[in-house]
Amino acid sequence: MSNKEIKNSQTDIEAVASDELSDRRAFFKKAALSVGALAGTSLLANEHASSGEDDPFIMHHVKWGQKLGDPVTKNRYGMPSKYEHNVTRRNTKLLASGNFQASIAVTPIHESMGIITPNGLFFSRSHGGVAHVDPNEYRLMIHGLVEKPLVLTLEQLKKYPSVTRTHFIECPANGGQEWRGPQFNSLQFAKGFMSCAEWTGVYLKDILKDLGVKPEAKWILAEGSDNSEMGRTIPMDKVMDDAMIVWGQNGEALRPEQGYPVRILLPGWEGNLCVKWLKRIKLSNEPFFAKEETSKYTALKPSGKAIQHFYANEVNSTVTSPSPEIPWKDVKVGDLIEIEGLAWSGMGTITGVDISFDGGKNYVEANLKGLVLPKCWTRWSYIYKYEGKKIILASRAMDDAGYIQPTVDQETLITGIEAVYHRNGIETWEVAPDGTVSHMQMRSTLKRDETGKVVIDKEAK
Amino acid sequence: MFKVNKLIISASIAASAAFFMTACNSEASASGASHSGATAASTAYANGKAVIDGGVVYPVVNGKTSDYVVDTQAESMTFNYGRTPTANELAAWDTDVTHIKLPPEGSGSVEEGEELYEAQCVMCHGDFGSGGGGYPSLSKGNAVELQKTLTNQRFDPDADGPSRFFGSYWPQASTMWWYIHDGMPHPMSKSLSVDETYALTAYMLNINEMVVDGVEVDDDYVLDQEKFSKIVMPNVDGFEPEIRGKDGIENVRAYYQDASNFGGQKVNPSERCMKDCLEPTAKPTYIAGTGISDFLPPMSTVRDLPKEEGGFDVKAAYESACAMCHSAFLAPGSSDWDSYTGEGMDVVYKKGLAGTEGGMPAKGGASFTDAEFKTIVDYLVSGK
Numbered sequence: 038m039s040n041k042e043i044k045n046s047q048t049d050i051e052a053v054a055s056d057e058l059s060d061r062r063a064f065f066k067k068a069a070l071s072v073g074a075l076a077g078t079s080l081l082a083n084e085h086a087s088s089g090e091d092d093p094f095i096m097h098h099v100k101w102g103q104k105l106g107d108p109v110t111k112n113r114y115g116m117p118s119k120y121e122h123n124v125t126r127r128n129t130k131l132l133a134s135g136n137f138q139a140s141i142a143v144t145p146i147h148e149s150m151g152i153i154t155p156n157g158l159f160f161s162r163s164h165g166g167v168a169h170v171d172p173n174e175y176r177l178m179i180h181g182l183v184e185k186p187l188v189l190t191l192e193q194l195k196k197y198p199s200v201t202r203t204h205f206i207e208c209p210a211n212g213g214q215e216w217r218g219p220q221f222n223s224l225q226f227a228k229g230f231m232s233c234a235e236w237t238g239v240y241l242k243d244i245l246k247d248l249g250v251k252p253e254a255k256w257i258l259a260e261g262s263d264n265s266e267m268g269r270t271i272p273m274d275k276v277m278d279d280a281m282i283v284w285g286q287n288g289e290a291l292r293p294e295q296g297y298p299v300r301i302l303l304p305g306w307e308g309n310l311c312v313k314w315l316k317r318i319k320l321s322n323e324p325f326f327a328k329e330e331t332s333k334y335t336a337l338k339p340s341g342k343a344i345q346h347f348y349a350n351e352v353n354s355t356v357t358s359p360s361p362e363i364p365w366k367d368v369k370v371g372d373l374i375e376i377e378g379l380a381w382s383g384m385g386t387i388t389g390v391d392i393s394f395d396g397g398k399n400y401v402e403a404n405l406k407g408l409v410l411p412k413c414w415t416r417w418s419y420i421y422k423y424e425g426k427k428i429i430l431a432s433r434a435m436d437d438a439g440y441i442q443p444t445v446d447q448e449t450l451i452t453g454i455e456a457v458y459h460r461n462g463i464e465t466w467e468v469a470p471d472g473t474v475s476h477m478q479m480r481s482t483l484k485r486d487e488t489g490k491v492v493i494d495k496e497a498k
Numbered sequence: 499m500f501k502v503n504k505l506i507i508s509a510s511i512a513a514s515a516a517f518f519m520t521a522c523n524s525e526a527s528a529s530g531a532s533h534s535g536a537t538a539a540s541t542a543y544a545n546g547k548a549v550i551d552g553g554v555v556y557p558v559v560n561g562k563t564s565d566y567v568v569d570t571q572a573e574s575m576t577f578n579y580g581r582t583p584t585a586n587e588l589a590a591w592d593t594d595v596t597h598i599k600l601p602p603e604g605s606g607s608v609e610e611g612e613e614l615y616e617a618q619c620v621m622c623h624g625d626f627g628s629g630g631g632g633y634p635s636l637s638k639g640n641a642v643e644l645q646k647t648l649t650n651q652r653f654d655p656d657a658d659g660p661s662r663f664f665g666s667y668w669p670q671a672s673t674m675w676w677y678i679h680d681g682m683p684h685p686m687s688k689s690l691s692v693d694e695t696y697a698l699t700a701y702m703l704n705i706n707e708m709v710v711d712g713v714e715v716d717d718d719y720v721l722d723q724e725k726f727s728k729i730v731m732p733n734v735d736g737f738e739p740e741i742r743g744k745d746g747i748e749n750v751r752a753y754y755q756d757a758s759n760f761g762g763q764k765v766n767p768s769e770r771c772m773k774d775c776l777e778p779t780a781k782p783t784y785i786a787g788t789g790i791s792d793f794l795p796p797m798s799t800v801r802d803l804p805k806e807e808g809g810f811d812v813k814a815a816y817e818s819a820c821a822m823c824h825s826a827f828l829a830p831g832s833s834d835w836d837s838y839t840g841e842g843m844d845v846v847y848k849k850g851l852a853g854t855e856g857g858m859p860a861k862g863g864a865s866f867t868d869a870e871f872k873t874i875v876d877y878l879v880s881g882k
Contacts, residue, residue, distance in 0.1 A: 384553025
């Protein structure tokens with residue numbers, strides 16, 4: 038975004054202005070541009086152009102251009118520019134269950150580019166802290182309803198011919214704090230319980246080929262070796278389709294936060310099912326009722342019954358630019374601005390995204406761009422002509438399984454507002470005439486009718 | 499395509515595996531990925547069974563699945579890496595406890611459970627499982643009564659929400675036994691014996707005012723394997739779809755074929771609403787008050803140089819590793835150290851570094867250096 042670059046150049050100016058280089062200070066003085074004046078202008082380069090003055094960063098040698106840079110021996114494992122330090126995972130106390138071990142840190146998707154999340158920004162969720170596994174002591178055991186149970190070391194596991202696939206992982210509580218209304222004026226917290234990466238590993242079905250799976254095997258337990266022994270039941274259907282045992286993430290080993298050295302990946306399904314620090318797979322004729330598939334990760338409906346084994350994250354989308362964090366700035370009526378977003382579906386491939394400027398009343402088609410892959414983040418775009426008036430942006434995605442995102446009302450009329458998980462109702466940003474972005478929702482007031490059914494309260498003001 | 503007859507796989511599963519993995523069937527979705535080169539999606543497996551999550555699959559056709567090229571040579575082979583685990587190894591890791599797999603033999607009383615709870619659990623889960631400091635509550639009273647709250651919906655913001663606790667919500671007691679034994683206590687998991695786990699499970703039944711096999715779990719109750727097998731949780735049938743029994747998988751498949759079960763919206767893309775799509779009663783709803791904004795680190799998108807790192811941040815370390823108990827009146831806080839410091843700070847350090855039977859895990863269960871840990875102790879004892 039050009040806005041961002043403008044902002045960058047502004048902060049660079051401020052950084053430089055406070056630099057020890059006195060000749061630069063002198064230059065500023067000469068140019069009659071005090072730091073205060075700089076802070077008050079945001080379109081410095083343009084203003085120079087329009088006022089006929091020369092841009093100091095063109096006219097003067099930049100400081101990094103006149104001294105030696107770092108040797109290649111520095112930062113053997115490369116790090117982002119120091120100026121990018123605000124692009125980071127974040128957490129909030131509300132989402133910590135008492136401590137920051139059984140907790141989540143979410144991805145800054147307002148700063149995300151393309152469809153890959155860098156490993157250091159991939160959202161991090163654990164139930165007993167991030168385990169640090171010694172790969173030399175790592176063992177994977179597969180047993181239960183197989184003719185030949187198996188133990189693999191990490192080296193043995195990685196001998197299987199590798200498969201590489203790009204998939205998102207989403208916590209099913211993404212957006213789950215906002216069933217009863219918006220709470221976060223932040224894209225990072227409203228939708229950042231997800232990330233997308235290129236994963237390398239082996240299909241679990243290809244390991245099972247060696248083991249003689251017994252016909253009565255219907256389910257597996259995937260269990261982690263971490264403090265909480267996080268485990269979940271997975272149906273054999275998924276195992277025999279696309280479940281992977283992965284050790285690679287964006288071309289390097291999994292990060293500890295992602296289960297180093299090995300996790301199970303169930304493309305499109307709840308992040309919680311993609312068990313990290315994987316130690317054991319057990320095949321069974323019955324499900325296991327592990328803690329995280331009973332006490333949590335079940336979606337309570339108005340009937341008082343809860344959906345269990347709610348696997349796939351349904352079709353979903355969000356506008357990523359503008360966002361509450363990075364609003365439109367310095368825009369003039371008639372300017373062309375790219376509205377950009379992400380769409381994803383755990384049930385299949387994104388087939389289209391529509392965009393609305395009136396909160397979801399009327400839609401036009403947006404454009405998909407880049408790679409369009411199954412169970413993967415998909416980028417979409419719409420070039421908007423800025424009109425200088427308030428708009429309410431909403432995006433609505435469809436997938437090849439035949440699903441379209443519900444309105445907030447359509448979703449809550451069925452699942453109520455206590456489900457916690459799997460919220461994929463249409464998300465809305467209100468963009469004020471000055472470009473400021475506020476998270477809000479378009480929704481009706483609900484009530485129970487005399488039969489107990491959830492209905493729209495027509496009398497509500 | 500791999501050849502099924504190359505597998506060392508028992509006969510009947512081979513048949514079903516072949517179904518899963520053979521070519522695309524004729525029901526391939528017309529709305530599948532339409533860009534050239536990609537194989538189409540299918541709403542059913544090749545055996546005709548509906549896809550279990552209600553979504554689609556991408557069968558391998560002409561060596562491709564969706565846009566990915568498949569290594570068909572590798573797919574056609576078996577590798578047989580690794581080794582068979584020993585009987586002892588299998589027994590050591592086969593620790594799950596389920597509705598069909600009882601805990602090992604043993605027993606424990608409510609009384610013993612309460613004692614363990616007070617020593618090792620109360621600092622997080624609160625008195626009688628009442629919760630606190632963000633940790634899960636384990637009980638809010640009578641399980642059968644609280645189960646009735648599961649239909650609560652907070653359409654009125656002041657209304658009570660549903661009570662989702664062990665007694666009122668969880669479908670199986672096996673989950674509790676298994677989790678206590680393998681995942682608790684949180685800072686030092688896998689440290690409780692079988693009998694201790696029975697005792698704590700008995701205490702959980704007691705504080706949830708449960709009845710097992712017609713007998714009230716009172717303060718004198720002793721739980722053992724036989725009695726454990728008779729526990730029926732009040733909310734055992736409170737979940738859908740039904741996953742137990744021989745039809746479990748079929749039930750799940752059927753459930754996700756009906757979008758109305760889980761709030762999905764199906765649409766023919768050409769018929770989707772483009773004009774006047776919103777419920778006429780829907781109105782803009784904004785964040786109440788200031789919403790939630792206590793983000794760490796604070797939200798910023800500025801590009802500047804980070805502030806100088808100031809070495810070890812004792813306050814942050816305390817907040818992350820100690821405050822959960824020491825700031826919650828569940829362990830000595832800053833005002834009640836006199837009875838602990840009488841023997842000198844070296845004794846306090848030593849106990850903190852090694853952990854105590856009173857519930858303090860070694861170094862608080864965190865991975866500080868000894869020097870860092872002592873700094874935190876000073877910070878706490880000196881009144882922060």
